[in-house]
Amino acid sequence: MRSTLLLASVASGLLLASCGDPERPVLSDVLIGHCEYVSPFTNEPECRDYLGSWSAEDATADCTKLKSEIALDTACPSADVLGWCLTDDDGEQLRIHILGTDTSRCGSSKTGCQFFGGGYWDPSALCAGEDELLVLDNAWPQPERVCMDPLPGEPPGQSEGGQVCTWEIISGATEEGRVFSDYASCDTVRLQRPYSPVPPNRRSLEADSRMDDTDYVADVRWVQSQLKSSACVCCHDRSAPSGPSVFDLDTEDNLFNQFNDRGIAMGAGWISTVGFGAWPPEQNNGFERSDLDDPNDSIMPTTDMDRMIALFEREASHRGMKRSDYAGEQYGAAILDELRLFRPSACTEDEGVGADGRLRWLPGRARYVYVLEADADTPTVPPNLDRPEGTLWRLDLKADAYPVGSESIVYGEVPSEMVQRIPESGKPPALRSGRQYYLYVTADITFPISRCLFTAP
Ligand code: HEC
Structure with a gap:
């Protein structure tokens, strides 16, 4: 039951992610127990407290699914923590401790929590202010x-x-x-x-x-x-x-x-x-x-x-x-469908292409950069969903390069860390002044940084 939470609540997580931070759940002071485990998503250690209306039986089953053993009536031990992901599913609450000290994981932990977990991200002092979305380990390999x-x-x-x-x-x-x-x-x-x-x-x-x-x-x-x-x-x-x-x-x-x-x-x-x-x-x-x-x-x-x-x-x-x-379940690919069916709205003033042709995006370092026609589908996974019709320009980070920051790319010029995948050769079409385009920048395939419509200068 519970493991589907991650996938089932993706839809709400995305909605929340796309319109600002979700509200912080008010955590219950009823503690059922805790579970220490290795996250199947990140392969990093985590610990979760079961709070609120969990039955001991359901909490135990949840912990068993994570290949660990529950400790009833006690909370996660204090340890180095990047932050806490708080979720509330009809009163069954989780306080998930994201363990570690590597602050380059702050941004992806936040996204993982909000986006995949539909949760509220509460950063520790280590991660406070570290909002940059960065994926360094286990990036999605190109086929x-x-x-x-x-x-x-x-x-x-x-x-x-x-x-x-x-x-x-x-x-x-x-x-x-x-x-x-x-x-x-x-x-x-x-x-x-x-x-x-x-x-x-x-x-x-x-x-x-x-x-x-x-x-x-x-x-x-x-x-x-x-x-x-x-x-x-x-x-x-x-x-x-x-x-x-x-x-x-x-x-x-x-x-x-x-x-x-x-x-x-x-x-x-x-x-x-x-x-x-x-x-x-x-x-x-x-x-x-x-x-x-x-x-x-x-x-x-x-x-x-x-x-x-x-x-x-x-x-x-x-x-x-x-x-x-x-009949009511049209699509079965959960997060991948949510990403693919996403429709962008207008960029904020920190996003888009400036008069100098520089691409600007929210805090985060890019592995993939796309400029698409405004009505194009949102790119997701290879081999066929990562090149939607209407893709004008696509850059991929080279396998061993460090992801690139905002304002380091000028439209049509390929930086040394990246390779141009679309078009296969030559320059992308020039942007027409005053026309709307879709900017899609991700820290990895399922980690969008900016996805919005900008007006060409
Ligand atoms: C990297 C691991 C991985 C690969 C590769 C993978 N799957 Fe799965 N698959 C899973 C996991 C994990 C689940 C269970 C999700 C859950 O129940 O929480 C699953 C569940 C499923 C289910 C649902 C089963 C059920 O009855 O509940 C189907 C169907 C499925 N996979 C088909 C496929 C097919 C077809 C392929 C190859 C094209 C594939 N999977 C490749 C990890 C994988």
Whole structure:
């Protein structure tokens, strides 16, 4: 229940983030206990106090989900803290201590709290006044196409010289019949969304007579094999560092029973998962999934979309689920949808492009800088959602460079720390004086610094 808070409250967090700071919740003096753990989002230590109307049972379950053990009736020990993220979900309150002394994490901790956690950020003395949004560690890696010889005993690959080529990204797939993690790095993939082990649905504990039917078993094994060829394997099989998230592609039982109903609905394409990003199949060893052309394709990458959808719909009907039950849930990619569907409003006076052509943004250092047509969609993840139609100019920070500050870039001139990705070559179109454009500057893919409409000087 509770772990969905982070995703479920993203919408409100964003609304709040976009119209100033949220209100500080009034914290209850009822203390249930505390939990010390490592954040699955940042891999940094945190401690949370459970306050208010939490039952001891729910608080314990929340702490177990974080792979730790609750200590009832006591509060987090005092320690070096960058700040506290305060959340209130109908009286169930959390005071999350963001531990550490590295003040370069102040800005991203604040954004993480407000944006992903829908919380109120209360900085410690260490972070007071350090509002700059900066992402130095574990930045979202841009996808690379990795080519290698086939494993001994496997047939020749389909790329030049018999090699096997695979896009190393969460939406990537290797060749059908092979296993993604043999041909690309899962460590890279696991930087692209939070990973944590999550137990499967309780249905998986029950015997299932459908598995006596060999045709049925063949369908289940086909789904497993398709997903083993894709980057999904990185968090959804037993090689994941602390175990699989929800479903285990190595299971010898019925994989379908491990999904929750919502997972089945996404498999059937009833909830659009276009927001996660996708390749065209011809660039992805023939694997496709929900994308801008077919948002209601399955979330599962596959070489046979009709079969994949049919198998998830069969499971849905076995459970008595109806498509109409999900009519209100148009999109399933949470924060990525919120970011993508964001519509900018006018820049503040600290943002935009000055008469000298310099780009100005709010406190923070940029890894990505975009100037787009005013009506363009908001860029999010590669490979397809990071280059919306109407992108006039896009700069990416070089992999080993320190992120750049406001007023260090003149429109059309590429600073030495960055590379121009759009247009592929040559200067971007000149800005027309008096016309509105969209400035989008981020500290990393999901950490916007400024996203607003400016009028060209
Ligand atoms: C970096 C880790 C990671 C990768 C890679 C990943 N996932 Fe997941 N996935 C998760 C986590 C964590 C959850 C559980 C979220 C929760 O319940 O809090 C999840 C949940 C899901 C669910 C919901 C399951 C249910 O029934 O509740 C589906 C469906 C899913 N993932 C599909 C995919 C597909 C398809 C891919 C590959 C394209 C993929 N995932 C790749 C981490 C990952």
